[in-house]
Amino acid sequence: MRVLTESEVWAALAEVPDPEIPVVSVVDLGLVHAVELDGDRLRVELLPTFVGCPALDLIREAVAERLAGMAPVVEVEMTFAVPWTSDRITAEGRGKLRDSGFAPPENGLESAFGRRPGDSARQSRAVFTTIPIRPTATCPWCGSDDTALENLFGPTLCRTLFWCNHCRQPFEQFKVV
Amino acid sequence: MTAQVLDAPVRTALAGLLLAMADDEFVLGFWDSEWTGIAPVLEEDVAIASLAQDEIGHAQALYRLLAELEGGDADEIAFGRPPEGYRHARLLDHPRTDWAFTVARRFLYDTADAARLDVLAAASYAPLAEVVAKMRREETYHLLHMHAWLERLADGGDEPRSRLVAALERLWPDALCVLGGIEDDDLLVEAGVLAEPMAAVRRRWLAGLAPELERLGLPGPPPAPPAGCRGPDHSDDFRWLWDQFTMVRRSDPEAVW
Numbered sequence: 001m002r003v004l005t006e007s008e009v010w011a012a013l014a015e016v017p018d019p020e021i022p023v024v025s026v027v028d029l030g031l032v033h034a035v036e037l038d039g040d041r042l043r044v045e046l047l048p049t050f051v052g053c054p055a056l057d058l059i060r061e062a063v064a065e066r067l068a069g070m071a072p073v074v075e076v077e078m079t080f081a082v083p084w085t086s087d088r089i090t091a092e093g094r095g096k097l098r099d100s101g102f103a104p105p106e107n108g109l110e111s112a113f114g115r116r117p118g119d120s121a122r123q124s125r126a127v128f129t130t131i132p133i134r135p136t137a138t139c140p141w142c143g144s145d146d147t148a149l150e151n152l153f154g155p156t157l158c159r160t161l162f163w164c165n166h167c168r169q170p171f172e173q174f175k176v177v
Numbered sequence: 178m179t180a181q182v183l184d185a186p187v188r189t190a191l192a193g194l195l196l197a198m199a200d201d202e203f204v205l206g207f208w209d210s211e212w213t214g215i216a217p218v219l220e221e222d223v224a225i226a227s228l229a230q231d232e233i234g235h236a237q238a239l240y241r242l243l244a245e246l247e248g249g250d251a252d253e254i255a256f257g258r259p260p261e262g263y264r265h266a267r268l269l270d271h272p273r274t275d276w277a278f279t280v281a282r283r284f285l286y287d288t289a290d291a292a293r294l295d296v297l298a299a300a301s302y303a304p305l306a307e308v309v310a311k312m313r314r315e316e317t318y319h320l321l322h323m324h325a326w327l328e329r330l331a332d333g334g335d336e337p338r339s340r341l342v343a344a345l346e347r348l349w350p351d352a353l354c355v356l357g358g359i360e361d362d363d364l365l366v367e368a369g370v371l372a373e374p375m376a377a378v379r380r381r382w383l384a385g386l387a388p389e390l391e392r393l394g395l396p397g398p399p400p401a402p403p404a405g406c407r408g409p410d411h412s413d414d415f416r417w418l419w420d421q422f423t424m425v426r427r428s429d430p431e432a433v434w
Contacts, residue, residue, distance in 0.1 A: 051311055052234015080238075080307035083314060151220045152318050153227035157234075161220075177314045 004071055009035050009042065016066050019058045020156050021174075023100040026063060030088025033079055042071035047084035050157040050177070086176050103137040103162065103173035137173040139164035147171075183302070187368045190361035191302060192247050193264070194370075196254075197359055197407055198293070199239035200265035203255060204415070205286060206232030207422050211273045224322060228283070231315050238308050245304065256426045260419040261409040266358065267351035270412040277330055277340035278348075284323045285345075285352035291316055292382035293356060301369030331393040342396060349398045356382060358406030 013035075014027040026032060026046065034045040044063060048056050056078060064076040086105035089097070094104035137147050137160075144166035151161040159172045183191065209229040216222035240251040268286060273279055294313045300306040330337040356379035365371040373381075383398055390397050425432075 048311070050231070050234065050315060051238050051308070052231050052315075054230075080304075080311055083307075083311045085314070151224060152322055153224040155223070157227055157230060157315075161223075175318075177318075 004037060004042065006035050006037060009037070009044070009067065009070065012066050012070065013044070013063065016059075016062050019055045019062065020158070021097070021100075021102065023096050024089075024093045026059060028090050028093030028096060030090060030093070031059065031084065033081060037071070040072040041075065042067060042073065043075040043077070045077050045079045045081070047082065047088075048078055048080070049084050053157055084177075086174060089174065097174055098140045101140050101171060102159075103140045103171055105174050105176040106136055106138070135160060135173070135176050137162045137171075139167060139169070140171055141169050142167040183368070186361065187364050187370070188246065190359075190364045191305075191368075191370055192243060193360050194362070194365060195239055195243040195246065195305070197264045197266070199236045199243060199255075200263050200407075201269060201286070201290070201355065202232040202239065203236035204263065204265040204269040204418070205283075206230070206236060207418055208269065208273050209279065209283070212279065217276050225279075228319055228322070231319070235308075235312050235315075238312075242304055242308060252426075256423050260411055260416045263411065263415070263419070264358075264407045265411075265415075266354035266407055267403065267405070268348060268355055270351070270415045271348065272414040272418075274344070275340060277337060278344040280323065280326045280330055281341055281344035281348055282352075283319070284327045285348060286355060287316065287319045287323050288386055289352065289355040289379075289382050291320060292378050292385070296372040296378050297370070299372060305370070327395075328393065331395060345396050349396065350403050353379065353398060353402035354406035357402050 010027065010032075013032055014025050016026045018024050018026060018029055018031075029049065031046050031049065032044065033047045034043070036043040036045075044067065046060060046063065060076050060078060064074060067074045067076065089104060097104045135149060135152075136145075137149075138145050139147050139162075142164060144164055146165040148163045148165060149160070150163050150170065153159075154161045154172055154175075158175050158177075160175045162171050162173055163169075164171060206229045209225055209232070212222065212225045213229070214222065216225050236255065237251065240254050243249075243254060244251045268282060271278070271282065291313075294309050294316060297305060297309045298313065300309065327341070330341040332338075356375050359365075359375050362371060362375045366374050371378075387397065
């Protein structure tokens with residue numbers, strides 16, 4: 001029997017679209033934490049984008065369905081082992097988002113909000129040092145940087161709403177998190 | 178550190194902390210979801226619905242940690258208790274009320290929760306530290322949003338300001354309960370789950386808030402929280418909410434989604 005390779009698994013994963021933004025795959029979004037091949041067992045670990053994302057089960061099921069039959073035992077699990085951040089979205093994923101009218105996230109939460117999420121209480125920030133800083137975005141339609149944040153929240157947990165002052169169009173940004 | 182190596186008393190204290198945090202997020206999420214469709218402006222409708230959804234998601238993750246620690250089923254813990262079995266802080270016993278009240282409550286809760294998550298970020302119990310790392314990133318948006326609303330109402334003229342001040346005065350004593358009512362937190366400090374006892378977390382939170390409240394001319398806290406911070410007695414308003422959020426499950430406990 002032919003031996004399954006890790007790159008075949010990654011290629012299969014790249015065919016699984018995100019259920020809410022289907023132009024990008026789970027690989028484009030950086031959701032795949034680990035691919036483990038061990039004899040008969042194929043195990044894939046996925047990172048949740050948001051803890052309360054209602055699409056998590058759909059994503060896990062879609063991945064399990066695509067991988068079914070590739071190994072005698074296929075396990076697909078969600079893990080919080082490392083926090084998913086918007087920095088994990090690949091360059092290719094960012095291009096696909098832009099092409100479909102979504103602004104990709106510009107920079108990580110660390111630089112966007114001036115805070116390192118791993119900070120312990122001993123090195124704790126003051127409560128409001130983070131507040132005056134706002135996410136920024138480049139308009140995916142005309143490329144202008146003259147854009148304004150309309151709403152930190154959007155139609156799904158992972159989206160933020162912007163307005164482009166140059167081409168006068170609303171657009172969404174994949175949330176910086 | 179995993180669940181297997183925890184001493185029984187530490188394990189019990191950790192279970193108490195997880196239940197308190199999960200119930201806080203769960204009950205707040207349900208109160209705020211009541212604004213869906215009727216928030217003051219459309220953009221805020223979108224925002225408050227997202228905030229509520231985040232809190233329910235955080236509660237789900239915390240109930241799952243509790244189920245892993247103590248055995249049992251996360252949904253059963255979330256929906257299967259009578260009202261007096263919930264351990265949320267008194268701050269969450271109040272109804273939605275008006276928008277200023279919702280802003281005041283969320284502001285007090287989100288800032289207290291941020292202080293609590295800060296001391297859990299390096300928790301020696303890895304499953305909790307991992308979930309907290311993720312929650313903190315999301316809660317940053319809650320802080321940004323609620324602080325903007327607090328400023329807007331504080332500087333928004335007589336009526337918004339007087340409603341906000343009245344809400345803060347009403348809520349302050351019960352807000353102190355968010356960082357209280359956790360039994361044996363000293364054991365959790367010794368075990369490296371909490372970086373500091375809850376009383377110290379509360380002092381840190383209040384010290385952080387004081388300059389901002391002073392700048393906006395808003396009332397500060399009373400010296401001590403009320404007795405009975407986390408049930409078992411809850412308000413009639415909470416019992417009404419409980420009736421709402423358990424209604425579907427009670428009508429058909431065996432149903433699958």
